[in-house]
Amino acid sequence: MEEKILFELDSLYRDNMRIKGYCFGGGEHSVCVVGAARGNEVQQVYICSKLISILEQLESQGKIKNGKSVMIIPSINPYSMNIGKRFWSTDNTDINRMFPGYDLGETTQRIAGGVFRNVSDFKIGIQFASFYMQGSFIPHVRMMKTNFEDIELAKDFGLPYIFRREARPYDTTTLNYNWQIWETKAFSIYTNATDCIDSESASEAVNAVLSFLNKQDIIEYNCHEGYISKFIEGQELVNVKTSTAGFFIRRASVNAKVRQGDLLAEIVDPYSGKVIDSICSPVNGIVFFHADQPVIYSHTPLYRMIPTDDLG
Amino acid sequence: MVQTIASIGLPIDETLKIQKNRLVPHNQLKGNEKRISIVTGTHGDELEGQYVCYELQRRIRENYDFLTGIVDIYPALNPLGIDSITRGIPGFDLDMNRLFPGSENGSMPEYIASRITEDLSGSAAVIDIHASNIFLQEIPQVRINEFSKETLVPLAKKLNVDYIWIHSAATVLESTLAYSLNIIGTPTLVVEMGVGMRITKKYGDQLVDGIFALMKELGIWSGEVSEPKEPIISEDGEVSFINAGSSGVFVPSIQHWKNVRKGDHIGDILNPLTGGISETINAETDGIVFTLREYPIVSEGSLIARILS
Numbered sequence A: 001m002e003e004k005i006l007f008e009l010d011s012l013y014r015d016n017m018r019i020k021g022y023c024f025g026g027g028e029h030s031v032c033v034v035g036a037a038r039g040n041e042v043q044q045v046y047i048c049s050k051l052i053s054i055l056e057q058l059e060s061q062g063k064i065k066n067g068k069s070v071m072i073i074p075s076i077n078p079y080s081m082n083i084g085k086r087f088w089s090t091d092n093t094d095i096n097r098m099f100p101g102y103d104l105g106e107t108t109q110r111i112a113g114g115v116f117r118n119v120s121d122f123k124i125g126i127q128f129a130s131f132y133m134q135g136s137f138i139p140h141v142r143m144m145k146t147n148f149e150d151i152e153l154a155k156d157f158g159l160p161y162i163f164r165r166e167a168r169p170y171d172t173t174t175l176n177y178n179w180q181i182w183e184t185k186a187f188s189i190y191t192n193a194t195d196c197i198d199s200e201s202a203s204e205a206v207n208a209v210l211s212f213l214n215k216q217d218i219i220e221y222n223c224h225e226g227y228i229s230k231f232i233e234g235q236e237l238v239n240v241k242t243s244t245a246g247f248f249i250r251r252a253s254v255n256a257k258v259r260q261g262d263l264l265a266e267i268v269d270p271y272s273g274k275v276i277d278s279i280c281s282p283v284n285g286i287v288f289f290h291a292d293q294p295v296i297y298s299h300t301p302l303y304r305m306i307p308t309d310d311l312g
Numbered sequence B: 001m002v003q004t005i006a007s008i009g010l011p012i013d014e015t016l017k018i019q020k021n022r023l024v025p026h027n028q029l030k031g032n033e034k035r036i037s038i039v040t041g042t043h044g045d046e047l048e049g050q051y052v053c054y055e056l057q058r059r060i061r062e063n064y065d066f067l068t069g070i071v072d073i074y075p076a077l078n079p080l081g082i083d084s085i086t087r088g089i090p091g092f093d094l095d096m097n098r099l100f101p102g103s104e105n106g107s108m109p110e111y112i113a114s115r116i117t118e119d120l121s122g123s124a125a126v127i128d129i130h131a132s133n134i135f136l137q138e139i140p141q142v143r144i145n146e147f148s149k150e151t152l153v154p155l156a157k158k159l160n161v162d163y164i165w166i167h168s169a170a171t172v173l174e175s176t177l178a179y180s181l182n183i184i185g186t187p188t189l190v191v192e193m194g195v196g197m198r199i200t201k202k203y204g205d206q207l208v209d210g211i212f213a214l215m216k217e218l219g220i221w222s223g224e225v226s227e228p229k230e231p232i233i234s235e236d237g238e239v240s241f242i243n244a245g246s247s248g249v250f251v252p253s254i255q256h257w258k259n260v261r262k263g264d265h266i267g268d269i270l271n272p273l274t275g276g277i278s279e280t281i282n283a284e285t286d287g288i289v290f291t292l293r294e295y296p297i298v299s300e301g302s303l304i305a306r307i308l309s
């Protein structure tokens, strides 16, 4: 294992910010894994630390294939994590909206540029990402429609779902999008937790990446190969919104199989304790995503359902 | 007449309302009156537009008989942001100006964005007033995406600003309010002026003069207006950027909106711990400084100035 400083930012009031990459094997730049881009993505750093520790053992056992290399970057934004902020410590910009970056630009453009220089020539890029709304997902590989995405390859992670959605204008500055534009096969992996450490979900993500590396013939690693992934498109999902604000009492969790009309959640008036709205599933289906804030605004999407046949 | 464009229930006994005030002529409406919409407060830390909303209405009321069209005033597209001194939408940490045209079935911010887009569409002109951010001071200017310059430059010239910056198209900007409206044929001008968290009355008065000139041009105002000043118009190629090369405390040695010559001293980045100068910044071209760093603390990459050559 080699620890490299990929980018360093001098600071007057703080220790310098260092973005570190942990490199295993040698030869072609096969796979790059990026963990946290935001200060709250603790689980993402945790998953990377697990990967680093396992890859170190595999390397010492000679189980990284000749001519292949893997780089893990646990965090591209340690500054924000150290002060409990989600976005950049001074101007609140999002490093994951600054790619491909610009060496002569603003601070976060320079950080993104410094990272991108080091990761853009990898054949495969994997990012552990988080959603802008607080909530839980069925573990899945997420990709944007760019005409460069590779659904078949995504199946090698063995996660339950592969989810593809349309790219929106503001997606064009994410790491994932720019990786694809520069011909790296890019995948974002979503698991349950972000702000906290969930070791079960972390193991699932670690296993998915190791199983993927094994199938690409980059490492030698015997493991459970996971699921035969189901492919879903963004527009297939059915959104369930609330029209009322209040306490959000969840009655169905991720992966739950529900029938049309089943209760998903209740909205409770925070002062009177009365149930003011009952949210029922409009379809037979599986809960793909649910919000998990204790209190919610009206017009909040609470659930995203994968519609299924009703098999009684 | 104050109207509510969107209404959102917040969890604990509060309703969030996006409101506008509509001023209509005293006479019976004929139905073909043109409408100008003044919007501001998308970014909760930009306040220059607040004074403009007030001053425009004050002057209209003083001579109400000259009003021949409809004036809609939206002082706060992001009311929670303004109230809590938050640039984005509190609770979501989202830049509201990356959500347009929004979606009726999306999350709360997307829903609000869709209501705003719908309400503004069909205006003869929309003026979207921004105030830079807390870091940079801007001369009153209109920023125009090059794809819409034919329609917008003639309108922008009425606004009495010092500068019109025609910038190149970027995909990421397609989710701004201005882009979303211009693409559906509602001419929208983005004004940037002043600095975040402050009100520069002089700039506000200057812009209000310009809004009256534009209203007159559009047939919304029949009173006397002052002749708008002739703005400098430029494209990207003529704008150069100066960014900090090191972190520290920036102290300028020039004034905003002044000419500089190549080699002139723009300012220094100081180190308060060692008492040294970390970087001396000089102009690399002749030109006029239309953006100048306001917030003293800088890190590597922080924008110090933009110079128009």
Ligand SMILES: [Zn+2]
Residues within 6 Å of the ligand: B042, B043, B046, B130, B131, B132
């Ligand atoms: Zn703004």
